[in-house]
Amino acid sequence: MAKSVSITHGGDNLLSSVAALNGRVFDTDPVIAYMLLDLSREERLAYLPTYWSTLIKSALLNDAIITEADGWKAASVLVPPGRYLDNAWTLLCAGFLGVLWRIGYPGCKRLWAEFSGMTDNAKRIGLRGHKRYYYVFSIGTEREHRGKGLAKAIMQDHQRTAQAANLPIWLEATTPGSRALYLSMGFxxxxxxxLGKGKVAADATLQPGGPGIPLWAMVWWPKSTADSSS
Incomplete structure (x- = not known):
């Protein structure tokens, strides 16, 4: 019999914990590395907790829910329907100007014109006109605890929440492993x-003519919504 996973939820009080965890979990994530491409590896690793803290603070100002599993072995940040992480006012209040200053104009272009522009276009297609949805901003597991079903348990918790509200869940998978997990869960x-096609390799290192960094826009539909939309 599979061991049950302890899940707890919180808000502002969990900001420092989830920012620190994300700084470790996403230290080699190619999408994050691409966003911070102009920093050296050492600078990027040192900056990641601040980067995550600012973005998650903005999410919390938009009523995000932080969920952790099994004593902070894994955690997620879930933005509720009708609230958006790119809300200019909450980004300003969260101190995002400091992030923009750190990543510079090229970083801003990668974040807004490239990543946000391309994912927003995918949402217009994938959400089929639905304006209300849950957004999994981040979900990750400490390396030594991967493969134990912790991220899956968190995602199942989110699916129950979305099912009760009869609303879809949107996310972007940034690794083949996370993509495979979400596909197995009905996404x-x-x-x-x-991202960065012709500029970087798949690991976000500079490579003229490189293949770029793949990520996968994905959506999960609660059963009744999926049935009514088909």
Whole structure:
């Protein structure tokens, strides 16, 4: 019999814990590395907790829910329907100007014109006109605890919440492993998006003519919504 996973939820009081965890979990994530491409590896690793803290603070100002599993072995940040992480006012209040200053104009272009532009376009296609949805901003597991079903348990918790509200869940998978997990949990792949094509390798290192970094826009539909939309 599978061991049950302890799940707890919180808000502002969990900001420092989830920012620190994300700084470790996403230290080699190619999408994050691409966003912070102009920093050296050492600078990027040192900056990640601040980067995550600012973004998650903005999410919390938009009523995000932080969920942790099994004593902070895994955690997620879930933005509720009708609230958006790119809300200019909450980004300002969260101190995002400091992030923009740190990543510079090229970083801003990668974040807004490239990543946000391409994922927003995928949402228009994948959400089929639905304006209300849950957004999994981040979900990750400490390396030594991967493969134990912790992220799956968190996602199942989110699916129960979304099912009760009869609303979809949107996310972007940034690794083949996370993509495979979400597909196994009933998510549909909307589009494969490639960042930095012709500029970087798949691990976000500079490579003229490189293939770029793939990520996968994905959506999960509660059963009744999926049935009514088909």
């Amino acid at each position: 549909e792949e909307v589009e494969e998006i490639v």
